[in-house]
Amino acid sequence: MPIIDQQFPKNIINNSRFSLEYFSNSEVTKDDGQDVINSLTKKQKTLPPRYFYDAKGSQLFEDICQLSEYYPTRTEASILKQYANDITKVTGKVELIELGSGSSTKTRFLLDAYQTLDYPLTYIPIDVSGSILKESANSLLTDYPTLNIQGKVGTYQQCLTNIKATDKQPKMVLFLGSTIGNFNHQECDRFIDLVTDSLNSGDYFLLGIDLQKPQEILEAAYNDIQGVTAAFNLNMLQHLNWKFQGNFDINLFKHQAIYNNQEHQIEMYLISNQAHTATLQILDLAIDFAEGETIRTEISRKFNIEQMTKYLANKELVLRHSYTDTKQWFGLLLCQKR
Numbered sequence: 001m002p003i004i005d006q007q008f009p010k011n012i013i014n015n016s017r018f019s020l021e022y023f024s025n026s027e028v029t030k031d032d033g034q035d036v037i038n039s040l041t042k043k044q045k046t047l048p049p050r051y052f053y054d055a056k057g058s059q060l061f062e063d064i065c066q067l068s069e070y071y072p073t074r075t076e077a078s079i080l081k082q083y084a085n086d087i088t089k090v091t092g093k094v095e096l097i098e099l100g101s102g103s104s105t106k107t108r109f110l111l112d113a114y115q116t117l118d119y120p121l122t123y124i125p126i127d128v129s130g131s132i133l134k135e136s137a138n139s140l141l142t143d144y145p146t147l148n149i150q151g152k153v154g155t156y157q158q159c160l161t162n163i164k165a166t167d168k169q170p171k172m173v174l175f176l177g178s179t180i181g182n183f184n185h186q187e188c189d190r191f192i193d194l195v196t197d198s199l200n201s202g203d204y205f206l207l208g209i210d211l212q213k214p215q216e217i218l219e220a221a222y223n224d225i226q227g228v229t230a231a232f233n234l235n236m237l238q239h240l241n242w243k244f245q246g247n248f249d250i251n252l253f254k255h256q257a258i259y260n261n262q263e264h265q266i267e268m269y270l271i272s273n274q275a276h277t278a279t280l281q282i283l284d285l286a287i288d289f290a291e292g293e294t295i296r297t298e299i300s301r302k303f304n305i306e307q308m309t310k311y312l313a314n315k316e317l318v319l320r321h322s323y324t325d326t327k328q329w330f331g332l333l334l335c336q337k338r
Contacts, residue, residue, distance in 0.1 A: 017147065018137050020130060023154035023162070033244055033283045040287050045295040047236060049182060050128075052297070054239045060232040069224045071217075072178060075330040076208050077106050080176075083323045084113035087334055090320055091204050093119055095171040097163060099156055100179055101125030104136045107174065111144055119146075122169070126152045126159045156191065160198035172204035178330070181210055181265070181301040192315045199337040205317050207333045209303040211324070215259045218302065222257030222266050230255035233268060233297055245281035252276055252289075266300040305331050 039046045052061070065073040087110065096114070098107055104125060114121050123140070127133050133151040140147060152159040163171075173195055183191055195205055222229055233255040237248035253270045260267055272289040279286045308331075309319045317335035324331045 017141055018149045018151070020133060020137075020151040020153065021162075022130060023152070023158045033280070036240065036244065036280065037283055037285055040285065040295070045287075045293070047240075047295055047297050049298050051236050051239050051243075052232065054235070054242070057232060057235045057239060060228060060235060063228050064224070064232060067224050067226065067228060069220045070229075071221060071329055072210050073106075075325050075327075076176060076178075076332070077109070079323050079325055079330060079332050080106055080109040083332070084109040085116075086321070086323075087206065088113040088117060090334060091170075091172055093117065093170065094204060095122040095124060095169050096174060097124040097126065097160075097171055098174040098176070099126050099160075100175070100177070101127050101136070102132060104140060106176055108140075108143075110174075111140070111147065115144060115146065120148060121146060122148045122150060124150045124152060124163065126154070126156065128153065128155070157194055160194055164198040168200070170203060171199070172206055173199065174206045176206075176208040178208050178210035178300070178303075180207065181303070182299060183301075184299065192312070192317070196316050196337060201337055203337050204320075205312075205333075205335045205337070207308075207312075207335065209305075209308055209331045209333065210300065211329055211331050212264055212302045212304055213329055215261065217329075218259045218266055219257060222268060222300070223255075227255075229257070229268075233270060236297055237270070240280060244283050244285075246279060248278045249276075253295075263299075264302050264304075266298075266302070267296060268298040268300075269294040269296055303331070305333070308333065 035048050036051070039048060064070050096107070096110065098104065101107065111121065111123065121144070125133055125136065130151070130153040133153065137149045137151060140149060152162070175195070180188060180191065199205065234250045234253060237250050237253065240246045241248050252273050254273060255269070256271055257266055257268045272291060272293045275289060275291050277286055277288050305322055305324070309322070312319065312333065312335055316338045318338055319333060320336050321334045322331055323334070
């Protein structure tokens with residue numbers, strides 16, 4: 001059962017416009033490190049991307065988004081700014097449900113557009129962090145006087161299942177930032193099936209996708225000259241050290257991101273500079289590294305609009321409109337469930 005939190009952020013005056021649900025027995029609260037053990041004991045060592053995001057990692061990602069080489073965030077924002085009014089004309093009155101909402105910065109372009117339709121708007125942000133939902137709500141409720149926010153803290157599956165069970169209002173699910181590119185093919189199938197199942201016939205899905213482009217542009221975006229992405233990647237090891245009493249030495253690793261042309265995806269790695277052993281005491285885990293051995297920390301798949309449109313159509317999500325920037329580097333797909 002969800003737990004409703006009536007503790008509202010400071011400076012929110014009208015408490016009736018904000019609620020927050022925490023889902024009990026949430027996967028996000030289970031933190032025994034088994035995912036780390038499973039990932040680091042594979043032949044190709046990996047780490048779950050969630051370990052990027054301690055306080056330092058979150059700040060480093062914000063810094064990445066400001067880099068000249070890193071185009072996705074500002075490009076998607078420019079598309080939303082240009083086409084938000086067009087999107088509202090297609091969908092009409094809907095509840096907005098955002099997966100991985102974070103600070104909801106880009107969502108403001110849509111909120112601005114829907115606000116002009118002059119009806120009470122409901123925004124349902126979903127994130128694993130209740131604190132960031134409260135922080136963003138504090139700002140949004142001040143800036144949007146007719147907005148109601150129903151935040152949900154938990155996994156996509158928990159929250160979308162709850163929405164499907166309780167919400168019969170027309171809605172649009174948002175999944176921005178090309179976060180879908182971080183899923184492999186099997187994970188993507190499961191995720192899209194989950195989204196489709198959460199929608200009623202006629203509901204909408206707005207998906208942001210990073211598009212295929214020259215290798216040099218992609219690799220530069222993940223290997224910036226200032227080394228911010230390298231610091232972000234290496235910080236994952238520091239996060240593990242703090243969380244599980246580890247002794248990873250970040251000086252024994254280097255960052256590298258490469259573009260896999262066959263799979264159409266960026267692959268981000270930490271490469272061991274020499275043979276050594278690292279331990280995570282709380283997990284009773286010792287990890288041996290050979291010189292040159294890698295940990296894959298992230299994939300970021302790049303898409304083709306036509307292929308993605310066919311894939312979504314096979315999942316009952318029919319394209320209504322696609323929107324891109326002038327360079328066709330990024331795309332927004334507005335789909336409707338059959």
